[in-house]
Amino acid sequence: MRTDPAGPTGLLDPLDEAILRELAVDARASFADIGSVVSLSAPAVKRRVDRLRERGVIRGFTVRLDPAALGWETEAYVELFCSGSTSPVVMRTAVERFPEVISASTVTGDVDLLIHLRARDMRHLERVIERLNAEAFVARTRSTIVLSALVRRPDVQGSPEP
Amino acid sequence: MRTDPAGPTGLLDPLDEAILRELAVDARASFADIGSVVSLSAPAVKRRVDRLRERGVIRGFTVRLDPAALGWETEAYVELFCSGSTSPVVMRTAVERFPEVISASTVTGDVDLLIHLRARDMRHLERVIERLNAEAFVARTRSTIVLSALVRRPDVQGSPEP
DNA sequence: GATGAAACACCTAAGCC
DNA sequence: GGCTTAGGTGTTTCATC
Numbered sequence: 001m002r003t004d005p006a007g008p009t010g011l012l013d014p015l016d017e018a019i020l021r022e023l024a025v026d027a028r029a030s031f032a033d034i035g036s037v038v039s040l041s042a043p044a045v046k047r048r049v050d051r052l053r054e055r056g057v058i059r060g061f062t063v064r065l066d067p068a069a070l071g072w073e074t075e076a077y078v079e080l081f082c083s084g085s086t087s088p089v090v091m092r093t094a095v096e097r098f099p100e101v102i103s104a105s106t107v108t109g110d111v112d113l114l115i116h117l118r119a120r121d122m123r124h125l126e127r128v129i130e131r132l133n134a135e136a137f138v139a140r141t142r143s144t145i146v147l148s149a150l151v152r153r154p155d156v157q158g159s160p161e162p
Numbered sequence: 163m164r165t166d167p168a169g170p171t172g173l174l175d176p177l178d179e180a181i182l183r184e185l186a187v188d189a190r191a192s193f194a195d196i197g198s199v200v201s202l203s204a205p206a207v208k209r210r211v212d213r214l215r216e217r218g219v220i221r222g223f224t225v226r227l228d229p230a231a232l233g234w235e236t237e238a239y240v241e242l243f244c245s246g247s248t249s250p251v252v253m254r255t256a257v258e259r260f261p262e263v264i265s266a267s268t269v270t271g272d273v274d275l276l277i278h279l280r281a282r283d284m285r286h287l288e289r290v291i292e293r294l295n296a297e298a299f300v301a302r303t304r305s306t307i308v309l310s311a312l313v314r315r316p317d318v319q320g321s322p323e324p
Numbered sequence: 325g326a327t328g329a330a331a332c333a334c335c336t337a338a339g340c341c
Numbered sequence: 342g343g344c345t346t347a348g349g350t351g352t353t354t355c356a357t358c
Contacts (some may be wrong), residue, residue, distance in 0.1 A: 011233055020225060027223035029188045030335060030351095044342050046336070057231040061189035062316050063182060066222040073199055077269070077276065092312035104313040107239070108305045114239065114306065116278075118317075143271045144276065150254035151266040154224050155280075155317070192350060203328050208352070 012057070015040065019048055020058075024154055026059040062153075072118045074125050075146040078132060080113035086137040094135050101126050111142075177202065181210055182220075186316055189223040205239035226316075234280045236287050240294060241277035246301040256297050262290050273304075314323070 012020070018038040022141035031042040031049070038045070047059050052058040053102055067073075082091070088106055091113050095104045100117045107114045115132070125145075169295055180200040184191055193211070200207070201215040203307070204267075208227045214220040229235075244253070248262040253275050269276045277294070281287035295303050 023225040027225050059226040063185040063189050069219040102317045106309040106310050109306050144271050147268040149267050155264045
């Protein structure tokens with residue numbers, strides 16, 4: 001078995017890190033191209049990528065889209081205050097039905113659920129907020145509209161485990 | 163020039179939409195595989211993908227990583243209240259230096275800057291918040307820690323235009 | 325203007341050392 | 342981890358509609 005220099009902490013081999021950096025920049029890069037950057041042969045890169053997928057470090061590969069080019073011009077955070085003690089499963093099921101939702105998390109503090117979403121325009125956003133407010137478990141909402149995006153970096157894109 | 167069924171609104175051809183859906187699920191899928199789903203030949207798919215890249219709809223392809231598997235277990239939102247009228251450029255420059263920051267946006271409301279970040283653990287998060295607080299233009303911060311991620315969907319991953 | 329078939333170069337994947 | 346090879350893929354060209 002291969003010695004894992006990362007150990008149980010989840011830290012990675014420097015070569016694995018370099019490979020992930022290249023894949024983050026261009027996930028369709030060939031193993032040979034990645035290999036020439038990290039000084040490894042193509043098969044060696046493939047083996048490491050396969051292993052990273054097996055380990056669950058790599059969840060998959062996806063396309064980076066420009067939402068504005070697709071007509072999604074409005075971005076907002078909507079905080080949900082829930083009535084009584086609503087279970088996370090109920091929240092998740094309800095919120096998942098909205099294609100506008102990018103992420104939804106239960107959080108510490110007054111707010112029960114923090115939602116990050118995109119809408120085509122303000123009119124669309126208004127309708128989404130109304131529909132969120134209409135959910136049975138939602139007591140009230142508080143919205144914050146994004147004025148300008150200063151930093152945008154890659155983040156996890158896989159669905160959370162059930 | 164090609165007739166754009168999308169028009170100036172930014173909406174897409176149904177075939178382009180289908181191709182983007184496939185790429186969102188697996189950005190390393192072969193053009194032939196995508197073609198068999200959308201009923202197009204591999205060259206036709208490639209030409210459409212090339213055109214989507216030229217148009218800026220596709221910004222690139224990236225890897226989806228599991229932060230927990232990489233040792234990033236803590237996720238939080240930090241709201242920054244800025245002293246006086248700090249320019250967005252100053253905010254951006256300062257915040258960009260933090261590798262922990264996933265996104266930073268100027269927003270409506272009391273808060274001046276909303277930051278989404280990941281840290282290895284609570285101790286790490288605490289240090290990041292301290293460092294953010296130490297920035298010259300930061301009056302105070304308010305933090306919200308993510309308890310559990312209910313929904314996580316792909317979002318833009320390209321850097322915002324300067 | 326867009327598509328599909330074919331040709332070639334390149335890459336992936338699975339075997340070897 | 343590198344090398345080799347067989348099969349698959351990306352990319353270009355060309356004819357067709």
